Amino acid sequence: MFGWLRKNKPEQVSPEQMSEEMTRIMNTYIALLKAHPRHVLEASWLPADKERMIEIFKILWLAADVQDLNEMREATENYWCQLSLFQPGVGGVPISFDISKDNPTVKEWRERKERVEKWLEFASAEREKHESEIKHFQQQHQ
Secondary structure, three states: OOHHHHHOOOOOOOHHHHHHHHHHHHHHHHHHHHHOOOEEEEHHHOOOOHHHHHHHHHHHHHOOOOOOHHHHHHHHHHHHHHHHHEEOOOOOOOEEOOOOOOOOOHHHHHHHHHHHHHHHHHHHHHHHHHHHHHHHHHHHOO
């Protein structure tokens, strides 16, 4: 009679499944950062949405081993801030911060500089927001 109730229950996720998912997400995220250093990337390339990524960073920050506490937390905070390098609307080609290496003419260099600066302004503003969130999070958990 009430079979429909059981069908709508949220699926339980084991700690092992959660750990595997977090590991997969972080490995993909770190690989993207390593593959595209000094670039702004399309936000849709992230292995999870930004809110989920921040949840994972918080879990990792809290779960840092006592021995590696400072090192692990600093790395987590760095990855959290680098989330700002993923912006919606960038498109399928990452935008390099290096604006003078492959621009043969002054006109092309100026056009590219304007494009890069636009995305860096967005990323910088978001990074400041993340840094503020990290400080607030640290204060809550000390």
